[in-house]
Amino acid sequence: MKDDSDLSGAKAKDESILSGAKHSRRMRLAGKSIAPTDERAENPLIRREWLHRLARFFQVAGVIALFAALVSVVFASQRPAQVIALAPAPVQTILPAIIPLPTLIPTATPTPLPPLIGLLAGHSGGADTGAICPDGLREVDITTDVAQRAKNLLEARGYRVDILAEFDKRLSAVKRDYSPQAFLAIHADSCIYYASGYKVARADNSAIPQDDDWLVKCVSTAYAAAAQLPLHEGSITRDMTHYHGLNEIDPQSPGAILELGFLGSDKDALKHRRDALALGIAEGLDAFVRGGACQ
Numbered sequence: 001m002k003d004d005s006d007l008s009g010a011k012a013k014d015e016s017i018l019s020g021a022k023h024s025r026r027m028r029l030a031g032k033s034i035a036p037t038d039e040r041a042e043n044p045l046i047r048r049e050w051l052h053r054l055a056r057f058f059q060v061a062g063v064i065a066l067f068a069a070l071v072s073v074v075f076a077s078q079r080p081a082q083v084i085a086l087a088p089a090p091v092q093t094i095l096p097a098i099i100p101l102p103t104l105i106p107t108a109t110p111t112p113l114p115p116l117i118g119l120l121a122g123h124s125g126g127a128d129t130g131a132i133c134p135d136g137l138r139e140v141d142i143t144t145d146v147a148q149r150a151k152n153l154l155e156a157r158g159y160r161v162d163i164l165a166e167f168d169k170r171l172s173a174v175k176r177d178y179s180p181q182a183f184l185a186i187h188a189d190s191c192i193y194y195a196s197g198y199k200v201a202r203a204d205n206s207a208i209p210q211d212d213d214w215l216v217k218c219v220s221t222a223y224a225a226a227a228q229l230p231l232h233e234g235s236i237t238r239d240m241t242h243y244h245g246l247n248e249i250d251p252q253s254p255g256a257i258l259e260l261g262f263l264g265s266d267k268d269a270l271k272h273r274r275d276a277l278a279l280g281i282a283e284g285l286d287a288f289v290r291g292g293a294c295q
Contacts, residue, residue: 228269
């Protein structure tokens with residue numbers, strides 16, 4: 001009996017061991033079958049993560065590319081010639097159609113102003129009328145009329161002309177900033193009958209004596225020919241060579257003073273030949289400004 005029980009126990013033990021081995025095998029097989037399932041579950045997550053990262057990368061790259069394109073367009077529109085010049089030779093033939101060059105607008109060359117001439121009508125603009133004759137002929141009436149006629153002639157020749165009053169606000173002994181290309185003060189001499197003729201003089205203290213002397217010569221030559229009056233040189237006074245107007249213009253502007261004639265002896269010319277007097281003034285100033293010989 002003992003032997004039979006021992007055999008039964010050994011058989012049960014072997015069956016138990018065999019059952020355990022089978023269970024272990026099933027567990028191992030179950031583990032192997034579960035592992036691939038987990039890997040398959042993780043793979044889509046990894047792919048989604050990488051796709052998300054790639055999408056963000058391309059999104060950022062797209063923004064940068066768009067910004068670079070906008071900058072390029074702005075640069076090309078501002079400097080199309082430079083852009084085309086930097087491009088390869090084959091591309092340079094195509095770019096002008098894509099990036100049109102701006103139309104070049106020629107810069108207008110400023111037209112120089114005509115020369116300015118200043119004419120001072122003696123004794124105008126104030127209470128002092130200058131010399132006066134018993135018959136009422138006044139110096140200021142003559143100088144104002146002759147200055148206006150001379151202005152018309154000079155403007156017809158292309159000059160700009162100012163007519164100034166005796167103490168014009170444009171004249172200043174302090175500033176001395178009125179700077180015409182030529183300045184002439186027009187006066188007439190006293191109402192006497194023992195002297196005849198015109199006189200021309202410059203300032204004694206001239207900063208440009210050679211230019212002023214040339215202006216005197218040009219005016220004297222042209223005026224004598226037009227007015228048909230003699231030069232009364234011996235009666236040039238200090239009032240002429242120290243005339244205030246000559247010291248109130250720009251020191252570099254040539255200036256002179258002209259006495260048209262005597263209100264007494266030269267009354268006929270001063271009253272009835274003013275066009276000729278004005279022509280003499282215009283011819284003299286024109287010759288000086290143009291650099292004429294003035295012989």
